[in-house]
Amino acid sequence: MQKILIYTDGACKGNPGPGGYGGLIFQNGKKLEFKGSDPSTTNNIMEMTAAIVALKKLKEPSEVELYTDSEYLVKGMTEWMPNWVRRNWTTSTKKPVKNKELWQELRRLADTHNITWKWVRGHAGHPENERADQLANEAIVEMARG
Template structure:
């Protein structure tokens, strides 16, 4: 679901909620981590901030990027309007465009091959169902402070799995 142009004012207004997500992997596959910086703003002022992170011993960068977005949405305790900011074109294009064709074709690509990371895509699709989600792409490692923080969290999530 995407947000229409609605003012965020009045007694029922929700705070502006943002999730800055990132994944990291040492080797691909290899040990990896994901990170998410959740920020709630009211009137432009940060009123709440939460760090999330995790990782796995054997994973891929794309799996970690997906898990960052999934974890952001699954951490929400009630239906919300949220903007997910990712530096992954794979995640943004996958959830906003490609997924519709995959579902129509029974989780096959346009080349009739199985969709990679199908279970994670299904989990992300389910996680978006009760929220109004806007997706925004930013260039990674380009000086966006929140994206840089998500990257730090992803690397911290990976650290226990590196040997």
């Protein structure tokens, strides 16, 4: 299984509001950058979308280290998900899990790959995280320009 490094970030101008996502994939000595946007979304949705888009770009099952500054994403995938699944996608307070479809897609993708979810502090000078943030914000600006 090949080893792949992924760095993702999401951004939102207002929450909800116009949002963007961006990321970097390091594979076989090459770097791929990607970005996208949504006119009306939330920061959490953009964080999750960045990870989904990155993982969908992988052509075969892989050993992945995925870095994000979203504690929501890391904790959701590493701590909360087993309980959500056990409770049929409801929270401990019996409310429906927010962004259920995105969590389910992430779960499907995580079943394909061996993913280690890693949190990095945002806006702390981590070069790849800073670049992912820049790509997410570029996507918002490009969307606003039409």
